[in-house]
Amino acid sequence: MAVTNYSDAAREAVREAMRADDAVWCIGEDLGRGGVFGQYRGLQDEFGPARIADAPISEAAIMGAAFGAAIVGTRPIVEMRFSDFALCAVDELVNQIAKARYMFGGQSRAPMVIRQPMGMWRSSAAQHSQSLESWYTHAPGLIVICPSTPQDNYSLLKAAIECDDPVVYFEHKNMWGLEGDVDTAEAAVIGEARTRTHGDDVTIVSWSQTANFAVEAAETLAGEGIGAQVVDLRSLWPWDKNAVLDSVNKTGRLIVAHESVAVGGFGAEVVAIVSEKVGAALQGRVRRLGAPRALIAYAPNLENKMRVTAEMIVDAARDLMQKSKTKG
Amino acid sequence: MAVTNYSDAAREAVREAMRADDAVWCIGEDLGRGGVFGQYRGLQDEFGPARIADAPISEAAIMGAAFGAAIVGTRPIVEMRFSDFALCAVDELVNQIAKARYMFGGQSRAPMVIRQPMGMWRSSAAQHSQSLESWYTHAPGLIVICPSTPQDNYSLLKAAIECDDPVVYFEHKNMWGLEGDVDTAEAAVIGEARTRTHGDDVTIVSWSQTANFAVEAAETLAGEGIGAQVVDLRSLWPWDKNAVLDSVNKTGRLIVAHESVAVGGFGAEVVAIVSEKVGAALQGRVRRLGAPRALIAYAPNLENKMRVTAEMIVDAARDLMQKSKTKG
Amino acid sequence: MNQANFDRERGVKLLATMERIRAFEENAVLAAERDKLVLGAIHPSFGQEAAAAGVLWPLRTDDYLISTHRGHGHTLAKGADPIAMMRELLGREGGCCGGKGGSMHIADFNVNMLGANGVVGANITIGAGAAHGVKLQGGDQVVIDIFGDGAANRGPFLEGLNWAVVFQLPILFVCEDNQYAATTKTTSVTGGDGPAARAASLGLPTQTLDGNDVEAIADAVTETITRIRNGGRPEFLHVITYRQKGHTSFDQAAYRPDGEADKQMADNDPIQRQKNVLAAVGVAADEMQAIHDAAQAEMAGALQTAADTPFPDEALAFTDVQDVGSPVVEAF
């Protein structure tokens, strides 16, 4: 149990996995110098340039070659640098990696982790800021993970590396320096949510950085006597429907909050499932918070217009509280 | 008003647009020989090889170069052959085409139509069958159109070519031969749904080929005295929320049906919006039909397991009818 | 060819492989066109059998192969079972991919055949990666990565070949140039001096071969594979052949210049050429006829067996997607 940051927690997970299993290796641009955010710093000293390997600027080849290496028995960790650049390798990820096991009738596996640093990071503009996690939930064959704390970035990255399925692993760029307790003995099960706060009045479902804003919001709401239960999904596929449904059955109110664009975002999936399963009880007390369907600007004040904040979550909760739990 | 098929209707729209505007041109593989499905047959004879241009197998360049040609004043129609291959050009489509106007502060436009033949076509297997229309609804800057009839493939393709925004245009491969009346005087407004059948009992929202299955289902239901209102969205962004909400306010029951994978599909968006806006009235009478989160197999009997059929829509409607409209 | 040194046994085996490939595809086309038992598109390789037989000749079973949509020949030459392949084309139980992949995704991991691919060019980086995996694990296998002339215009050509050079990987890239990409004459959309020039510029030793001369291909590849196995450096082969029929079995290929295909079939058919070679070194016509007949019988039998095999159990539609979050356990 030590305090460490989100970036170092992930590095520790990688280090331990590489020590435990020779088949694990990392491939990406600039990894030998620690990677663009320092997430790999020092690892090449320990594991050498073959296992912490510097790639040319060839995202399609990074993804495709790692896949080839996976189907012959290695376990690659692929670094995409910014999730935006993974768009240069979508055929490889979605047409090849996600489908191979199925198309080949189970003859092959692709045990890979594809790290995609995501999200807004001050003034990075439209090509270095986006959050497309919902896309990959819609691509059968893939697992999707979005950790929000150092602990989860440690435990879930380890679980992802150990998993025999391909995992798209979204780390939020704005959290690299976020500190927190990390217990290296804590294992994570992919698909289990973490209930971050408990409360009887409103369920707030979230993931990645926005889950931390949700916790902030819950603290504010608690001060007003409103009990918010924050369910941090942590993984979007599979996702913990039971944790959400149980909470909504208790609170009768649902907010889903995420940084990504609301339209077509995974928040819609959460709302849809809840509507189908407990729609009658919910009586319309449901709110989605996500970015407007616009692009992310460079100017800080414009960029801010795309953000989902703790205040917005608080406002939505207050608003839902106006709608009584008993009549629709 | 003449009977023509889905493919020829689109070709007619292209032909008329090219006659009307010299800036319009088409680029894709094998177009000189009519394109892989014959959608361009004969057009090179009329317009020559510069305007019906044969591309190398370079999806990234087809998309990227068409974009470059668009920002200097031409209006390209990009043919992706199978929507699956568009995954080789996602950076170009989503990071460049969709964002350029915004990133450059409105200095440029990308008036382009990106034709992406989609969907299951008997035994084409996982790399030639998928439907990813929901992805592009989540990508600001793009318009998304999914016509289901020859008339709409004519009118909407014309509207798309005339539009100054980039349009991702999904034609369903299984409908090329589908015949229907086409009135070339009928213009379409992007974002307006077509109400295909009227009814007071249940709203069925759909698009692309599945909308035709919904109409079939409505006919069957009519025979049982159940009035189904089929709202064929035709375009997913923008989409006709009012048509859906008006219908649901009337029927109090909602089915959304689409061929694409249910998880993270656009059906979730429709259900989410309806839940947020008329949730209380809906009382949980809502069903989504989409493909399981699995891949599309080659063997016909396995492939069929991924289909959403008219029968499934009928069953869902019958099921919802069990839930009375007045109590939840 | 030096008649004295001629390896008769190899020559006969190469002929047999080519005859088997042709017979397999003839039966596959019958299954598709006559019997309507193959519901998806198939891409036969008539006229390209020498490339498959010759290139795969020196490979060990544990060497890797990765191929394309037009990969029946390569897969057979690598040693896959034609019955399992035919079942796959018919989407039946016991197909190499359990009926889930079909012609465009045939794979047989038993013989280290890592799969055909429905996306042109995608197998170039994947093959490079397989070689990368071999190197990381200290293996001595070689990877053969076959793709078409059309694939040389896709980005993965540059990225995958560069990758193999940068990481010094044991892989032989083979551009099987049948002169067409679907309906398009490939030279009309290809700048410069073509695939070998591109490969050379990326730092690979290259050879250009007559793709209808199976003996020459087998000779060259035998030496090349040894060099790669010992040296661990990638190389490139440009094998020029001709697609005698359409792009798919549906395609009449009417876009080709008059007489082009007829001339190729008459003068440059790889099977006929090999028969001429063998006749010249004294292999009897009867022996060759027997090879032909055996191949025909084997593949007609494979088709019959496949046609008699049931479709897969429907429950299999949802298996082998993924372990965690599998559709078998997760509703949506």
Next chain:
Amino acid sequence: MNQANFDRERGVKLLATMERIRAFEENAVLAAERDKLVLGAIHPSFGQEAAAAGVLWPLRTDDYLISTHRGHGHTLAKGADPIAMMRELLGREGGCCGGKGGSMHIADFNVNMLGANGVVGANITIGAGAAHGVKLQGGDQVVIDIFGDGAANRGPFLEGLNWAVVFQLPILFVCEDNQYAATTKTTSVTGGDGPAARAASLGLPTQTLDGNDVEAIADAVTETITRIRNGGRPEFLHVITYRQKGHTSFDQAAYRPDGEADKQMADNDPIQRQKNVLAAVGVAADEMQAIHDAAQAEMAGALQTAADTPFPDEALAFTDVQDVGSPVVEAF
């Protein structure tokens, strides 16, 4: 260099352009590091000014330029307004992109500068397409498409150059090789003989130039552009220079071999080299000092003006996304 034929006016202008680029970037770095007014990453081109000034020299205003994340120099040399550029770096009203793009997306369609790009290599196919558009419309403009040495390892390099050859387009591709891609020595991840060899294999005439000799670049490009404008065929320039500082303004570039940068700055700075050239043909030190001072004053002024400019109106966050389905009219 032939002193008799030397074009003094051009030489002085080239120096002035380089001085302006350097002064602009010095001020941009001050704005970022000292003043914390630039919140995103900027990628300065210290040491690469000759490539920008020389390559853009012969372009008409209606010729097109497309550039990269390291594009301030190109953009200035194309004639963009430094105040609008500096405002863009600071995310202010009146920035060339209204503050929406920032350093990595600077574009100025007034001078046919079609944009910098945040995705390495993406501008290669886009530039080819711009040239395609010019040809389709019967224009006589030339496109200059600049990218780095790292971009030569991405697929679009092959696809975009092949495109230009196949469609015979009026474009000059310029690989501005500063020897690094972020923290990686590019040769360590690049197979073969590098960008020019690759371009040649794709069918483009190529030239390799000393990228710190602005006179030689301007000479070569002047001839080349004329050839392209008249003949409508693509060409390729490999311009070898050196990135004197880090990848971004944050990067200390400690990964470089000791002394490498110092030596380059001392012996091979393009501005100093041009000053030496001009001195040799009799341009007075005072005149050169005045050019330097003017550039410094202009760009310090641009920074001051930008810093005094307000942020954009917040409503603009939602404009210019799209006309149909705009977020201004559609809630979600």
